[in-house]
Amino acid sequence: MSRNKSERADNAYNTLERHFTRISRLDGALSVLDWDQATMMPNGGADARAEQLSTLKLIRHEALCSSEIADLLAAAEDDLSRLDGWQQANLARMRRSWRNATALPADLVEALSLAACNCEVTWRTARKDNNFKSLAPSLDILLQLTRDAATAKAALIGCSPYDALLDQFDSGAKAAAVDALFSELEDFLPDFLPQVLEHQRRQPAIMEPKGPFPVDTQRAVALELMRDLGFDFEHGRLDVSHHPFSGGVPDDVRITTRYIDTEFLQGLMAVLHETGHAMYERGLPKAWRSQPVGRARGMIAHESQSLIVEMLACRGPEFVGYLAPKMAAAFGDGKAWTPVNLQRLFQHVERDLIRVHANEVTYPLHVLLRYRLERAMIGGDLLIPDLPGAWNDGMRLLLGISPPNDADGCMQDVHWPAGLFGYFPTYTLGALAAAQFFAAAKQQQPEILPAISKGKFKPLMGWLSDNVHQWGSRYSTDELLVRTTGAPLGTAAFKAHLRARYLPD
Amino acid sequence: MSRNKSERADNAYNTLERHFTRISRLDGALSVLDWDQATMMPNGGADARAEQLSTLKLIRHEALCSSEIADLLAAAEDDLSRLDGWQQANLARMRRSWRNATALPADLVEALSLAACNCEVTWRTARKDNNFKSLAPSLDILLQLTRDAATAKAALIGCSPYDALLDQFDSGAKAAAVDALFSELEDFLPDFLPQVLEHQRRQPAIMEPKGPFPVDTQRAVALELMRDLGFDFEHGRLDVSHHPFSGGVPDDVRITTRYIDTEFLQGLMAVLHETGHAMYERGLPKAWRSQPVGRARGMIAHESQSLIVEMLACRGPEFVGYLAPKMAAAFGDGKAWTPVNLQRLFQHVERDLIRVHANEVTYPLHVLLRYRLERAMIGGDLLIPDLPGAWNDGMRLLLGISPPNDADGCMQDVHWPAGLFGYFPTYTLGALAAAQFFAAAKQQQPEILPAISKGKFKPLMGWLSDNVHQWGSRYSTDELLVRTTGAPLGTAAFKAHLRARYLPD
Structure with missing residues (x-):
């Protein structure tokens, strides 16, 4: 009897692997079509592409939400004894994919997708016109639908609505843990920032390298x-798109x-970041x-890998020493390309209005603001008409500056108008993880910095x-950190890194 | 009762349109992924892409071959009274798609696909090594499977096995009609060719423009x-691949x-051809x-459109007069870029060994040879070991030259090793259709040549x-020709065109 159950579970698991292989190939096709849309597709192909993508997504959804999958998941979970660790983790990821796909009724999924689409289109004009009032109604509709969706998912998973949103981007992430980490940052950064600015003021002024910087x-x-980083061009490409992505x-x-030919830093840093x-x-x-277990764990782990390359390795003195003569050879203007000057440029800190232009020190403050505001919005404690005021208050409190307008204030990011609530924290959690991984890496492998x-x-x-990398989704982000650094996600390594880099004695 | 039947048929037709919309979007996605594979994909992505493509093709096949589609087709065909001409033609194309997808048992489809894949890989080496013996066994297996498939399809459609092969590339094409047209060409071309060569010999020698011709x-x-041709870059792109395609x-x-920088003609002509x-x-x-009715009618109609642009319009004196100064400005070497010299270059005729390098006069002879041989192979009258001899005999008879080896003889084309039997005739039927359409066009619209x-x-x-273009698949190629030129596909316009261009008085 038990043998039969075990065999049945085993067969169910194997059948699930075949189903998920098909889903994975559909995902691969979707990813290439998305890439083409952003890099190669002429504008006139947009409608046809949208139809192709929506059809493939529908087919994927049908494949994932069939009653057969539900039955197979239950049968496979009935006896895990024949599955090894990878297979058990895979089965858990299958269950998660299925749950995410089936959590919401189809009409809510469609309404959300439509509302996000409308809101993003409205946002483009509203931001350009600095007109928050024109954005507010569609953002309000989107927020209400997002709250409905979060509530429905939360009931299913057994967590808070905001946790349900976080979980979409990194499964298992909890607001309680984020709160604890972010309050440590809030205790540290607002005091640290003025010290860094003061220290910076005592340094020689940065020489801006003179352009143009030809795109080629x-x-x-x-x-x-x-x-140099090890990117294998037999298995990848570098192209141009409006927003950098991988x-x-x-x-x-x-x-x-x-690339823009008047400035080199953005194009370069985006390449390093995306290569990570x-x-x-x-x-x-x-x-x-x-x-599913073969895929990246989530956005926190992913962002940690890009930030290790861009922020920790490539803005450090070892890499800058290697890079500076290359830049001088490529672009001339020898004086500006000294290692010392280049490093000052790479590590320049200011109280910036705009998150995407922020530096390592202020970036978490930008995220902190958004996190507090979106939690309040999802919790019903902050209404859309009050968002600009709350934003401006938060900027003054955290960064000590006042946005001159809403376009460069609460309308600067596409995330909320695109329906991405619960995403912002992953940027800073990724930065914490990056610092923690990198510190352990340098300690365990002393060749890292000399080689760089x-x-x-x-x-x-x-x-x-x-x-x-090689663990895919086998372990949670915290489990990965404990295995490799001895501790779950914390702020100590990040704070130590900031102190060492920005307030050297 | 009749009203119910009519409503049922109407509903069935509408449901079919929804099913075929999904299939069309899958086809669109497949086409973009195919394009990416040939133009952008790094080599290391080949396996992942092959998996994505095979999964999408399988999903397409399942969507097309469901028993629901069979029932809907029967129900819709039960009463055509509510369908207009476009809808009726669409229903007929749906039936054809379904029939083509379901005609063969799945194991034969798989065996054919595997055999073609094996044979094409073998061919690459065999051709390079000029070793027909190494190709023969896999070509023999592929031929036998192709004959089995043709016989099965023929039984279903009610035609000869070779007709069933022709039908794959242009539905309704019949060997009897091809025979009649090709024998007219065989009566004409072998005598015409020496006259053209003699006439050409009396002209001044062609000056070859000197390279290099920078790729940019x-x-x-x-x-x-x-x-100039009207290609709309808001709805399309030009890129580079190993073999030109659209x-x-x-x-x-x-x-x-x-492009190769030592020669300009191939790159240029491929662009003009593919733009057609x-x-x-x-x-x-x-x-x-x-x-389905919105798609191109078939390979004959398609080839006619590319040849009208490349051969009829762009190798004629009107376009050459426009092009010559452009080429001189782009590449220098004024003497070679005179209109008279450029036209001689564009219209140069010789007894060529290789089909893809052939000219308008000899091309049909190359096709004639392949057509005769593949009909004999499918009919069981020519065995694979006898192919090289039959090829060389045919070349002597039709073109008056002997291939020096099999690599430049019966192994020069990928078509047979790739399993494409019944394809070759469409090249020349397309050339006949091109001449016939173009003659009618010039007569009905006298502005065409002055504008060019x-x-x-x-x-x-x-x-x-x-x-x-605007008729899609509504009419057969012959119906299109009758509607626009007053006659079905014939050789008169093509022969008149060759005489006027290559033997002017």
């Missing part, structure tokens, strides 16, 4: 640095950046390519591969 | 000519060419975008849109 040269430098599939990773994401995707476990000073990233990437 | 400049010229979807047409295909796709009826001499293609493209 920027691209050539970017490709060379990607090779897409494709692990065996064919497509990253993008954007790409190396994670590329390093995911080969044996689990087609299964020669433009060699094998020691770092080897450590990341062993400790993060 | 070739691309710039190509883009300009595409714009892909994408009608609202996002992706054409490709290839692209204009057909782009001009397909908007109201029927997502339905100024680089303006609106009169030509307007005529093609009205008479060919």
